[in-house]
Amino acid sequence: MNNxxxxxxxxxxxxxLLIVGVIGSTLLLWQLRSLLVTLMIAVVLAAAxxxxxxxxxxLRLPRWLAVxxxxxxxxxxxxxxxxxxxxxxxxxxxxLIRRLPTYLENLWILxxxxxxxxxxxxxxxxxxxxxxxxxxxxxxxxxxxxxxxAIRSYSVTRGIVGGVLSIxxxxxxxxxxxxxxxxxxxxxxxLFPYPWNQHLAAQxxxxxxxxxxxxxxxxxxxxxxxxxxxxxxxxLGLSEFALGLGVxxxxxxxxxxxxxxxxxxxxxxxxxSHEGLTFGWVLLLFAIIQNLETYVLDPLLVGPSVKVxxxxxxxxxxxxxxxxxxxxALIVPPWVAGGAVLLENLYLQPKQQAEQQQNAIASLSPxxxxxxxxxxxKR
Numbered sequence: 001m002n003n004x005x006x007x008x009x010x011x012x013x014x015x016x017l018l019i020v021g022v023i024g025s026t027l028l029l030w031q032l033r034s035l036l037v038t039l040m041i042a043v044v045l046a047a048a049x050x051x052x053x054x055x056x057x058x059l060r061l062p063r064w065l066a067v068x069x070x071x072x073x074x075x076x077x078x079x080x081x082x083x084x085x086x087x088x089x090x091x092x093x094x095x096l097i098r099r100l101p102t103y104l105e106n107l108w109i110l111x112x113x114x115x116x117x118x119x120x121x122x123x124x125x126x127x128x129x130x131x132x133x134x135x136x137x138x139x140x141x142x143x144x145x146x147x148x149x150a151i152r153s154y155s156v157t158r159g160i161v162g163g164v165l166s167i168x169x170x171x172x173x174x175x176x177x178x179x180x181x182x183x184x185x186x187x188x189x190x191l192f193p194y195p196w197n198q199h200l201a202a203q204x205x206x207x208x209x210x211x212x213x214x215x216x217x218x219x220x221x222x223x224x225x226x227x228x229x230x231x232x233x234x235x236l237g238l239s240e241f242a243l244g245l246g247v248x249x250x251x252x253x254x255x256x257x258x259x260x261x262x263x264x265x266x267x268x269x270x271x272x273s274h275e276g277l278t279f280g281w282v283l284l285l286f287a288i289i290q291n292l293e294t295y296v297l298d299p300l301l302v303g304p305s306v307k308v309x310x311x312x313x314x315x316x317x318x319x320x321x322x323x324x325x326x327x328x329a330l331i332v333p334p335w336v337a338g339g340a341v342l343l344e345n346l347y348l349q350p351k352q353q354a355e356q357q358q359n360a361i362a363s364l365s366p367x368x369x370x371x372x373x374x375x376x377x378k379r
Contacts, residue, residue, distance in 0.1 A: 037324060037331075038166045042173035044334050046181075047212035048219075049074070053178050067178045071171070085243060092244030096266065106273045199346060207341045211334040217302035218254050224297065225260075225289055226250020232285045233267060237278060241270055253293070255321075255329045257314050260290050308340045 049070055056066035177184060185204050189197045230246030238245065249263030264286040271282035308316075316336040320328025 041170040045174035046177040047208045048215040207338040211338040214334045221297045222250045222253040
């Protein structure tokens with residue numbers, strides 16, 4: 001036993017330099033995280049606007065003029081919508097926040113009456129529910145949670161001013177990407193060795209199309225549902241908050257899976273305070289709209305562009321929200337969709353083709369296998 005050679009752990013200079021380089025790169029990327037988030041947003045915007053710019057370019061406009069025209073139209077449309085409905089939306093949301101304690105109190109009274117009807121009068125059973133529906137504490141928790149999500153969304157950009165500057169920078173970067181996309185992409189691809197440069201060059205269009213189609217589909221679906229919810233709430237007698245609730249539901253619907261539920265909660269809380277069957281009708285409205293989105297709009301406008309398992313989409317939303325707040329929930333899923341294209345085209349398809357070839361060769365007779373090897377050698 002004593003004669004056995006002892007194993008010695010040796011770190012070469014190249015490995016040591018590699019470890020130091022990885023650690024240094026990680027620290028550098030962490031310091032530049034706000035710039036990386038801005039760059040991620042810019043790529044998503046460029047991918048979403050690329051088809052529109054290409055359409056404008058087909059009208060014989062120079063590429064730079066097509067980009068400027070599309071951006072001016074986009075900014076003008078958003079500004080016009082903000083001027084048209086912005087003050088009303090802000091006023092309705094502020095009024096809704098002021099009345100939130102009253103609505104929660106009405107919700108507690110409704111639950112208390114329901115408990116009495118069901119015969120639940122034991123103090124030990126009612127007390128935890130009463131603590132849960134402490135209106136002041138619950139209101140403070142809702143506002144505090146919303147603020148924390150919002151703070152996490154722009155804490156990466158170091159404050160509100162930094163967030164605004166990051167949005168402007170993302171717009172400028174995305175515009176530059178659209179104007180000089182060919183040179184920019186060819187320059188990045190040239191950094192990779194052969195044949196990876198050719199493989200990656202072939203994936204630029206599919207990845208951009210997948211990411212852009214995802215954002216276009218989500219925005220279109222959210223806009224349709226926001227308008228439908230606003231009109232539906234007006235018809236059901238909630239015209240006092242219809243526009244604000246419709247905008248909230250439309251915006252939250254940009255977030256897959258959890259967004260529609262978050263958008264329905266404020267409207268249902270408001271509906272509880274109305275007499276009659278208003279709550280039931282509002283619940284039915286959101287159920288119909290949710291099914292319309294799930295079985296009609298998403299498969300038609302979003303589903304074909306994503307091609308990612310719903311579980312992975314949900315994990316992308318939750319992970320993005322955990323790290324970057326609302327911004328992460330919006331921009332991480334399209335990046336996952338784009339990454340799925342690379343995984344599918346650069347790994348899964350070649351792997352399946354190699355497995356099929358191996359199975360085909362295994363099923364050949366020795367003479368046929370020898371002939372196949374001869375043919376492959378000639379090729």
